[in-house]
Amino acid sequence: MLGQKRKLGKKIDDLKIGDSYTASQLIKDKDLLLYLGLTNDANPLYIQHDYATQTPYKQPVVPSVMLFGMVSSIVSMHLPGPGSHITQHEMTFPKPVSHYNEVTFTLEVIAIDVDHHEVTLSVKGYDHSGDAVLQGKLNVRPAYEPELLTGSSLENFF
Structure with a gap:
């Protein structure tokens, strides 16, 4: 990555x-x-089939924060893309997502505040059946135009 x-x-x-x-x-x-190992999350609802079958979910579910991580990745990589930063989020998860499910996320710009260098995105996520599994809004600061390197920015090296 360097260079x-x-x-x-x-x-x-x-x-x-x-x-x-x-x-x-x-x-x-x-x-x-990978997510559970990284976060040290051992919730049996996420990984233990024997426990999950005894709950109203009937099977292990995907952590809501993991779904938000997928949304965050879309912001970081696609809209607005590299250099952007989420400053606020509001999410609901109306239906749990089970393992081996495909989720389709759609992000859309719904407001732009140039003075505060911030955009508002709506977020929707649907499972393979077309049921909503995630809804919300994000405030995001898009990438800033980088400052040009000039002689004065390297003055410590002369």
Whole structure:
């Protein structure tokens, strides 16, 4: 990664209301185990089939925060893209997602505040049956235009 040129995402002036991005992700055991290991989350509802079958869910479910992580990745990589930062989020999870389910996420720009360098995105997630599994809004600061390197920015090296 070092030495590679990377393109920044859309700047605030490049965005317009109605811009959207849709992505789908299949949730596999490998992804779940990586998430649970990283967060040290041992909730039996997420991984123990014998426990989960005794709950109203009837099977293990995907952690809500993991779904939010997928949304965060879309913001970081696609809309607005690299260099952006989520400053606020509001999410609901109306239906649990089970393992091996494919979730389709759609993010759409619904407001732009140039003065505060912030955009508001609506977020919707649907499972393979078309049922809503995630809904919400995000406030995001898109990538800033980087400052140009000048002689004065390297004055400590002369």
